[in-house]
Amino acid sequence: MSIRTLLAATMLLLGAAAIPTQHAAAREESAEAFPAGPGRDETFGTCSACHAYRLVAAQGLxxxxxxxxxxxxxxxxxxxxxxxxxxxxxxxxxxxxHPPKRAVGTGGFQVPFAPQ
Ligand code: HEC
Incomplete structure (x- = not known):
C-alpha cells in the first residue's frame, strides 16, 4: 500500500470515528476528564458552551x-x-x-505522516 493510500485510509477512519460522536460526547463529558489545574472549570465552562471541550483538548497550541x-x-x-x-x-x-503536541509528555494523537 502506498503512503498516499494509507494516509487517505487513515483520514477516512478518523473522520468516520470523529464526526458522529461529537454531539454525544458533548453531553457526556465533564471537566474532570481533562488535566487538573487552575482555571479548568472556567475554561471548560466557557469553551464547551458551543462545542465539545474535546474539540479544544484535541489541539495543542x-x-x-x-x-x-x-x-x-x-x-x-x-x-x-x-x-x-x-x-x-x-x-x-x-x-x-494543552501545549504544542511535540512538547514532552503530553501524549495525544500524532498524525503519522505529518511533516516533522
Ligand atoms: C459562541 C460559541 C463558541 C464558543 C463559546 C467557543 N467556540 Fe470554539 N468553535 C465554535 C464554532 C462554531 C466552531 C467551528 C464549528 C465546529 O467545529 O464545531 C469552533 C471551533 C473551535 C476549534 C476548532 C478549530 C479548528 O480549526 O478545527 C477550536 C480549537 C476551538 N473552537 C476552541 C475554542 C476555545 C479554546 C474556546 C474557549 C475559550 C471556544 N472554542 C469557545 C464556537 C465557539
Whole structure:
C-alpha cells in the first residue's frame, strides 16, 4: 500500500470515528476528564458552551496561538469577548493543559505522516 493510500485510509477512519460522536460526547463529558489545574472549570465552562471541550483538548497550541484561537472564537463565532483576568485564567489553563503536541509528555494523537 502506498503512503498516499494509507494516509487517505487513515483520514477516512478518523473522520468516520470523529464526526458522529461529537454531539454525544458533548453531553457526556465533564471537566474532570481533562488535566487538573487552575482555571479548568472556567475554561471548560466557557469553551464547551458551543462545542465539545474535546474539540479544544484535541489541539495543542502555544499560549499565543491559544490567544489567537480565543480571538477567532469571538470574531468568527460570537463568543463573548473575554478580557483581563478572565482571559488570562483561561489562557493560562489552555497553554498549560494543552501545549504544542511535540512538547514532552503530553501524549495525544500524532498524525503519522505529518511533516516533522
Ligand atoms: C459562541 C460559541 C463558541 C464558543 C463559546 C467557543 N467556540 Fe470554539 N468553535 C465554535 C464554532 C462554531 C466552531 C467551528 C464549528 C465546529 O467545529 O464545531 C469552533 C471551533 C473551535 C476549534 C476548532 C478549530 C479548528 O480549526 O478545527 C477550536 C480549537 C476551538 N473552537 C476552541 C475554542 C476555545 C479554546 C474556546 C474557549 C475559550 C471556544 N472554542 C469557545 C464556537 C465557539
Amino acid at each position: 502555544s499560549r499565543d496561538r491559544w490567544d489567537e484561537t480565543m480571538t477567532l472564537m469571538t470574531e468568527k463565532h460570537g463568543m463573548p469577548k473575554l478580557e483581563g483576568d478572565e482571559r488570562r485564567v483561561i489562557l493560562d489553563y489552555l497553554a498549560t493543559a
